[in-house]
């Protein structure tokens with residue numbers, strides 16, 4: 404659905420002669436029906452990437468195709484078949500909710516504009532307020548109206564640029580629920596966010612991005628590849644010699660002590676935990692608890708972004 | 717065409733909620749039709765009997781030829797009002813376009829619009845026509861009111877004939893639309909660079925200077941607004957319009973509109 408190869412974008416900087424490298428050498432594939440999370444801090448180049456993929460701005464280098472249409476060659480086809488929720492809703496504040504959608508239904512050449520407008524006003528719970536000016540809406544309602552606008556022409560691929568940023572928790576929850584529903588309809592969704600929790604909950608795969616793509620995988624696999632699986636043994640007292648003894652076991656990849664806890668990295672804990680446990684008991688340890696150490700996506704993200712910052716300094 | 721119609725309808729629905737725009741398009745042309753009529757009405761008594769040739773520039777007296785001096789004075793007065801009908805198609809599109817573009821910028825509504833399959837040409841044509849159509853209609857409406865009012869305020873028949881002459885029709889029917897096209901493209905360029913509609917209006921307002929040149933040129937007796945002058949002005953405007961449309965289309969590309977208009 405979305406294929407990207409070596410995509411780069413440079414902007415002219417604020418002072419003449421300088422350049423801003425917003426996106427560098429991005430390569431990526433998003434499959435049909437997938438919800439892809441594009442995760443990165445502010446200024447990472449997320450919006451720039453979305454704009455390139457929606458044929459709003461031209462890439463400096465590289466190529467990309469959306470829905471089988473090449474960016475830069477079939478731009479009109481791309482615009483017809485993708486939907487975009489822009490970073491700011493950009494509604495016509497003086498026009499009613501209905502009039503806002505009507506304009507876009509017509510510009511997208513929707514066969515029956517009135518029906519499409521009605522359907523999406525209803526789906527997003529805005530039908531009762533259809534005659535009210537968009538300017539009078541709360542932030543959450545504005546965002547919903549903007550989402551409705553992106554869906555009028557039934558796009559196969561949907562780009563959502565920070566769909567919940569700036570919303571109160573309740574409105575953000577409603578928007579997330581709606582995205583989950585959309586996903587059920589088999590649409591391909593490319594979602595940018597700087598909210599880790601959101602990416603973790605909504606997305607099939609996540610790309611960690613800060614000008615360059617630093618990692619792409621499922622949330623679970625990202626945790627695993629970075630940290631392996633880790634088990635914590637809480638002990639009443641920890642003898643440093645036990646750490647080496649456990650580390651010497653064939654299936655253990657790494658063992659380290661943190662306070663009175665022994666942290667062990669290993670494959671398939673289900674099979675190997677009992678072995679370690681027996682060994683520890685044989686050594687005379689009092690084991691109080693055993694648990695799996697789960698890393699949050701936040702750890703992963705911070706690790707990448709900090710690594711990047713260190714590499715630069 | 718359908719996209720342009722949609723866009724024009726949207727522009728009007730939005731921009732005519734602005735009181736300044738409504739005043740500029742609705743009330744001002746009416747005032748500018750009534751004001752000269754009022755002046756003609758009050759001047760009626762003072763000019764007919766008189767005949768103070770010293771008040772008129774020599775070029776005007778020459779142009780009047782055999783026409784009675786009182787009537788000549790009325791024609792002279794009338795000619796001072798002609799530039800008004802060339803100013804209206806200038807400031808109306810400036811007001812509309814300034815509010816429209818700056819409005820899009822403050823609500824950031826250009827990006828979703830540019831994401832639709834509307835072409836850049838359709839977008840610019842829609843924006844431009846949304847400003848040009850009301851300007852031309854308001855100017856013509858104002859002119860019609862003026863023409864109807866002339867006999868009512870006691871204009872002499874030579875004066876009436878002047879207002880119905882090819883010179884006047886060239887000014888309103890030909891120069892009006894040409895001026896408004898120039899004004900709207902200029903205003904689009906200016907308002908894409910500034911963030912306050914009033915500033916955009918004021919900067920675009922420099923276009924009024926050449927029209928004022930006509931007014932003062934005439935008062936000073938350097939110019940007589942005749943058909944030849946009108947046609948020359950129209951031809952000049954047509955050339956400038958073509959150049960502006962050409963440059964505008966190159967200047968306003970999708971990415972430029974999106975990233976520079978802020």
Ligand SMILES: Nc1ncnc2c1ncn2[C@@H]1O[C@H](COP(=O)(O)OP(=O)(O)O)[C@@H](O)[C@H]1O
Nearest residue numbers: 414415423425444445446447448449450451975
């Ligand atoms: N039109 C532009 N001109 C110059 N620099 C830009 C432009 N758009 C974005 N940038 C710069 O590119 C970088 C990435 O911006 P953006 O894509 O908006 O990031 P994000 O959406 O991840 O917050 C930033 O440094 C930003 O200042």
Ligand SMILES: [Mg+2]
Nearest residue numbers: 449450451490
């Ligand atoms: Mg952004």
